[in-house]
Amino acid sequence: MYFWDKHKTITSYYELLSGEVCDRYGLTQMEYDILMFLHNNPQHNTAAEIVKVRKSTKSHVSTSLKKLKKLENKGLVERIQSEDNKKHIEIVLLDKAELIVEAGINAQKRFAQNVLRGLTEEEKHMCINVFDKICNNAEECLREYRENSDER
Known part of the structure; x- marks a missing residue:
């Protein structure tokens, strides 16, 4: 991946x-x-x-x-x-x-x-924002997985 x-x-x-x-x-x-x-x-x-x-x-x-x-x-x-x-x-x-x-x-x-x-300040902030979104998505997926596992 x-x-x-x-x-x-x-x-x-x-x-x-x-x-x-x-x-x-x-x-x-x-x-x-x-x-x-x-x-x-x-x-x-x-x-x-x-x-x-x-x-x-x-x-x-x-x-x-x-x-x-x-x-x-x-x-x-x-x-x-x-x-x-x-x-x-x-x-x-x-x-x-x-x-x-x-x-x-x-x-x-x-x-x-x-x-x-080589990154501009704007690009650095954009990277941080995108990375935060990716991490938040992963957190949400982990939370959902755990909740579904607990229900089983």
Whole structure:
């Protein structure tokens, strides 16, 4: 499928750039992704929210929790348990993660500059709008599929 093949090309290029950061700081791709997600989405700072927002599968929950423990052991994140709800644990980035996040932001900027090279501002906005529509359609299809699966 054309869209899927092209999507994989874009993803491969992003992983190449982010892989350089991973190599420099001794991180796996998932550890890097968690750090960058927490930086870019501080309002979604629990393991469950990370998995939900990133559309990870349930099997990734345990893997993510293991990665969080490794990030915690490296002094990059801290888990803070809610006093009201012992099951609610927020994950916060620590100062030690700052250099990694900065390198990640630079990789993300480089990625965006390179893949959007030659596009006008209007074309960039058009791409964002079209991509949002495609994602919204996919979300709706997933929701309908789940609802129909639950009825069976």
